[in-house]
Amino acid sequence: MLNKLNPWKSQNQPSSLRDRKIQIQSQEVPSHIAIIMDGNGRWAKKRSLPRVAGHHEGMKVVRKITRLANELGVKTLTLYAFSTENWKRPKMEVDFLMKLPEEFLGSFLPELVEENVRVTMMGNTDQLPAHTLKAVKKAMVDTKENTGLVLNFALNYGSRVEILQAVKQVLNDCENGKLDKENLNEEVFSSYLMTSDLEDPDLLIRTSGEIRLSNFMLWQLAYTEFFFTDVLWPDFSEEHFIEAVEVFQSRQRRFGGV
Numbered sequence: 001m002l003n004k005l006n007p008w009k010s011q012n013q014p015s016s017l018r019d020r021k022i023q024i025q026s027q028e029v030p031s032h033i034a035i036i037m038d039g040n041g042r043w044a045k046k047r048s049l050p051r052v053a054g055h056h057e058g059m060k061v062v063r064k065i066t067r068l069a070n071e072l073g074v075k076t077l078t079l080y081a082f083s084t085e086n087w088k089r090p091k092m093e094v095d096f097l098m099k100l101p102e103e104f105l106g107s108f109l110p111e112l113v114e115e116n117v118r119v120t121m122m123g124n125t126d127q128l129p130a131h132t133l134k135a136v137k138k139a140m141v142d143t144k145e146n147t148g149l150v151l152n153f154a155l156n157y158g159s160r161v162e163i164l165q166a167v168k169q170v171l172n173d174c175e176n177g178k179l180d181k182e183n184l185n186e187e188v189f190s191s192y193l194m195t196s197d198l199e200d201p202d203l204l205i206r207t208s209g210e211i212r213l214s215n216f217m218l219w220q221l222a223y224t225e226f227f228f229t230d231v232l233w234p235d236f237s238e239e240h241f242i243e244a245v246e247v248f249q250s251r252q253r254r255f256g257g258v
């Protein structure tokens with residue numbers, strides 16, 4: 001029976017965001033969602049603002065999407081916050097970016113603790129400024145007993161570096177007898193990666209219309225569904241996130257075969 005208020009909407013088409021959230025939760029929610037949060041500089045340029053204004057606006061979206069992911073029952077949310085290539089950006093921009101973790105945590109950590117979110121990071125900490133690392137380490141300590149959403153920040157992360165570090169460690173362990181190369185398989189190799197205690201992402205979201213992986217989780221994304229959107233990260237809303245999950249779920253239904 002058609003909905004009299006909106007004859008073009010079928011009765012079972014959820015209308016409000018609330019209805020769509022309920023519908024999503026009635027099906028399999030992607031356990032691990034990874035996001036390449038792209039488009040911050042372009043967002044600022046469109047408004048004749050400095051690039052760092054786009055990064056700052058993008059940080060507010062991190063808070064909003066973290067809340068929503070936790071609400072929907074997502075187990076792990078991995079966010080590509082700073083890549084190994086980002087060091088090539090102007091010093092002023094890098095210095096600003098390296099202050100965002102403490103700004104974000106300074107205002108949002110109490111809520112993360114309250115909401116049972118566990119903060120983790122992946123990446124090489126050796127190049128991070130001490131003030132950045134101090135803030136992230138505090139958040140990881142303060143939330144380590146939490147059992148809800150794992151909020152995993154990729155910080156000074158690059159997949160090729162990660163894979164090379166894993167290969168070197170495998171070689172070392174084979175040389176020192178800790179690992180028999182006959183036993184080396186995908187599962188054992190995965191245990192040498194920075195994501196050793198995480199499941200592979202079920203869904204990757206990339207914003208701003210770029211269609212590439214940019215040296216992000218190249219091993220882990222082997223079987224991941226990709227959702228690309230032209231929306232710039234600072235404009236990425238709850239609606240956009242819900243749409244990505246709905247598309248994921250529609251694909252699962254189509255290819256759900258045995």
Ligand SMILES: Cc1cc(N2CCCCCC2)n2ncc(-c3ccc(F)cc3)c2n1
Binds near residue numbers: 040102135
């Ligand atoms: C470097 C950087 C950049 C950064 N952006 C804001 C989001 C858009 C993408 C780039 C800029 N955000 N947003 C949150 C964090 C963060 C990192 C670690 C942590 F424990 C808590 C928060 C962050 N870190």
